[in-house]
Amino acid sequence: MSRLATREDAYVTDAPGGRLAELYVRHAAEATRLAYLLTGDRQLAEDLVQDAFVKLAGRLVHLRDAGAFDAYLRRTVVNLANSHFRRKRVERTYLSRTAAEPPVFGEAPDTGRRDELWKGLQRLPTRQRTAIVLRVYEDLPEDRVADILGCRPGTVRSLVSRGLAELRVHVRSDDDG
Amino acid sequence: MMDDDLRQLEGVLRDRAAEVPQVQDVPPAMVARARRRVARNAVVFVLGAAVIVVGASAGLATLGAQHGPGVAIPGDSGSSAPSTACAAPDLRAEVSLGGAMGSVEGSIRLTNVGGGTCTLSGRPTVSIFDSQGNEVRLQVTESGPQWQADGAPEPAGWPMVNLQPGSAASVRVRWSNACPQLSGPASWKLDLGNGGGTLDVSGADASLVPPCNGPSEPSTLEVGPFEPRAGA
Numbered sequence: 001m002s003r004l005a006t007r008e009d010a011y012v013t014d015a016p017g018g019r020l021a022e023l024y025v026r027h028a029a030e031a032t033r034l035a036y037l038l039t040g041d042r043q044l045a046e047d048l049v050q051d052a053f054v055k056l057a058g059r060l061v062h063l064r065d066a067g068a069f070d071a072y073l074r075r076t077v078v079n080l081a082n083s084h085f086r087r088k089r090v091e092r093t094y095l096s097r098t099a100a101e102p103p104v105f106g107e108a109p110d111t112g113r114r115d116e117l118w119k120g121l122q123r124l125p126t127r128q129r130t131a132i133v134l135r136v137y138e139d140l141p142e143d144r145v146a147d148i149l150g151c152r153p154g155t156v157r158s159l160v161s162r163g164l165a166e167l168r169v170h171v172r173s174d175d176d177g
Numbered sequence: 178m179m180d181d182d183l184r185q186l187e188g189v190l191r192d193r194a195a196e197v198p199q200v201q202d203v204p205p206a207m208v209a210r211a212r213r214r215v216a217r218n219a220v221v222f223v224l225g226a227a228v229i230v231v232g233a234s235a236g237l238a239t240l241g242a243q244h245g246p247g248v249a250i251p252g253d254s255g256s257s258a259p260s261t262a263c264a265a266p267d268l269r270a271e272v273s274l275g276g277a278m279g280s281v282e283g284s285i286r287l288t289n290v291g292g293g294t295c296t297l298s299g300r301p302t303v304s305i306f307d308s309q310g311n312e313v314r315l316q317v318t319e320s321g322p323q324w325q326a327d328g329a330p331e332p333a334g335w336p337m338v339n340l341q342p343g344s345a346a347s348v349r350v351r352w353s354n355a356c357p358q359l360s361g362p363a364s365w366k367l368d369l370g371n372g373g374g375t376l377d378v379s380g381a382d383a384s385l386v387p388p389c390n391g392p393s394e395p396s397t398l399e400v401g402p403f404e405p406r407a408g409a
Contacts, residue, residue: 020211029390029391036193037193042197050206050207053207054207058211058218117189137187137194137276141275164182167182167186
């Protein structure tokens with residue numbers, strides 16, 4: 001086995017003190033919170049975060065510092081959530097040709113304005129929702145959000161602004177109804 | 178969207194995020210999947226390395242023939258003049274932070290405002306205080322320098338950092354899980370160590386406080402060593 005493989009295996013070990021275990025215990029909750037806000041589904045969020053850790057396991061050896069892992073993990077979680085919604089979109093397009101539209105993800109009984117905001121957020125286009133979560137919850141500056149989304153800071157501003165406007169319309173229309 | 182709505186949205190996001198508990202255990206199935214991935218990567222790595230070794234051997238054989246042994250390593254001059262250790266009156270400290278995964282993280286910039294060159298080395302002691310001036314109880318851990326996290330080459334002379342007048346050093350910081358949640362803004366102090374004295378850390382970001390995500394978990398502060406400020 002190569003030296004790299006041996007070292008990586010040491011990172012993956014589930015023994016106490018194994019690097020993957022250490023990083024998982026340290027970062028998984030935060031990453032799951034982010035994934036939950038991006039997807040609106042706790043179980044899916046946990047699955048995405050585990051996928052992210054598996055994906056990153058092969059690269060841990062290159063990360064000498066846990067600080068860098070944070071940024072890698074965040075980006076991976078966002079990418080996996082986006083991929084999930086891309087797949088869902090394809091699935092929905094197919095289903096719409098053969099059956100009725102499936103119910104909106106995370107639909108719940110209306111228990112007030114805060115729930116409306118949450119439901120409205122889940123109905124936004126993926127990139128708008130992601131930009132809002134990263135800016136409002138993660139409090140990341142526009143340039144870092146732009147880096148994660150692979151766009152310019154001006155586009156992030158526009159995504160957040162349009163997302164918030166749609167959210168307002170959604171909440172108002174539900175208030176009126 | 179009005180400010181109130183935005184605050185309400187932020188509150189909704191924080192409340193929903195708080196539904197996710199701290200993680201105590203590592204799922205064995207995930208570890209097994211990670212192992213399989215590492216094994217697959219290893220096969221790819223070995224094949225790639227074999228190709229590189231063959232190519233590099235041919236290249237080194239050519240270089241060896243041209244230069245012979247004893248090639249000097251650039252940037253390892255070791256010729257900088259000795260200077261005194263920096264003391265608190267020589268420096269101005271300013272923190273720059275951003276939110277990240279439920280934490281606030283960034284760096285403390287230390288600018289030499291004195292008249293002469295001075296040196297920093299090691300790791301400072303950083304303390305955080307609430308708006309009443311009470312020290313926040315923190316579990317402090319050591320993190321690596323930013324240059325290492327960025328995969329950048331080790332700065333010349335590091336871990337010593339030579340500060341000419343006007344130039345700046347940097348210390349990475351990351352504060353997580355402020356529990357119980359602070360009611361007002363925070364303030365920071367930095368002790369240079371080795372009798373160098375303590376500095377008040379300025380900057381608007383100093384007042385930022387991370388959310389309390391795990392009330393039963395300690396509030397943690399990661400502090401990096403002194404390092405030259407990138408681009409300084």
